[in-house]
Amino acid sequence: MQHCDPDELALAAFDEQLSAEDAAHLADCAECQREVASLRRSVDVLAVPELAAPGQAIAPPPQVWAAIAAATAVNVSPREEAVARGVDAPAPGPTESAGHELAGSDAGSATVVPIGSRSPRRSAARWLPLAAAVLVGGFIGAGAVAVTQNGAGGAVVAQAGLDPLPEQNASGSAEVRESRGVRELRVDLDLPELDDGYYEVWLLQTDAQRMVPVGVVQRGATVLPLPADLDLAAYPLVDVSVEPLDGDPTHSGVSVVRGELSS
């Protein structure tokens, strides 16, 4: 069996998405997995939120300069108003975002440790801009949807428009209906046919770090039962992903449409 190219394994240590072929090999090859794990150690140690490029600027209080001047014995002073102006500079940070990329192995990681390990940041950093975009994109503004009674399917308790993610050509809608205490998710999707793999629908938290798989969906309408105790307020994002048939139950990281449920 042909092993993955070492360069690709290094990218896997950063949770970058590999080609389907490499991903499939890696899933089955203990030797390649060991290599990734050994390279990942420095990623875990350094790629933490605390060490990330500067985010929000905060002017230090005056005693900080006083201590610097005392220690360096310089005879100059910064102008307070200029230091404060440093806060107005736009916060630097990743300007590009991978957006819909997410490593499957991270999808299930739930706990956030104080001094972060890699996973909370990477999944958050790559998903959040997108989640934010979705929110700004108007689903919040869609307003409350009146609960409508429908004899056959029960009451609509929440619904969402599903918009394509960047570079995706798909769209759809979702609604949650409740009847006698049982809730169902109905999705109506306009999706390209897949040559291989399948579509799966998920409910995500707004930070897109935790998620619940709801089931396999296809073009057109699909109705799926929801877990009885699932709190929709905690998992308001409806997400449809393309999943390879690789036996890996976690999110592939390739989402095609997404939208927020509003009730």
Next chain:
Amino acid sequence: MSLLAVRLPHLGTVADVPITEGSAQLGAEPDDAEVARRFADGDEQALAWAYERWAAQVHGMAVRAFGPGPDAEDVTQQTFISAWTGRGRYRPEQGPLPAWLVGVCRHKMADTWAKRERQRRSTEAATNEARSAPTTGPGSELATEVADRVLLLGELNRIGQPQRSIIELAFFEDLTHAQIAARTGIPLGTVKSHIRRTLERLRDRLEVDGAALRS
């Protein structure tokens, strides 16, 4: 009134902090490159200018890590003191001054974590002694991570350009290799192989000197 702040797409360098350019109103003020040059030359006024321009960025990082208060203030203060006294190690051709300051800040943050960890352990040891309990316990994984962070940040300092900028974009800006290639103009294949070689180098460093093996 506002400074024109632009993010320069430096070829092969990490522009961690926006580069500010003097506006007409501030015509007498040197641009960032001039501040950096004078800083390296030991011009005291350049330290004040650097503080005016980048202290808020540095302090924002420190507050993000430690919350507002003495620890964050200490990190910011130590960053500028250390940058000034160690200015001989700053190489303008290796990247802009603000990026270097951010790098110094990361070291100070790692040192602060290490200091906190030592304090935690000594408190724990004292407590355990009082209870005559063994001193090994939970927290050793954190201790390993804290020590490895200091080690690896030191190793990053020894990596030349453009390798260092490439790996920093991956570590600290969470960019994919394709985004790094787009940002730096370095070919995709080159970016990939630099990432691999740097990760191998850091792994070797951990295998030789890593905390996991020492403890």
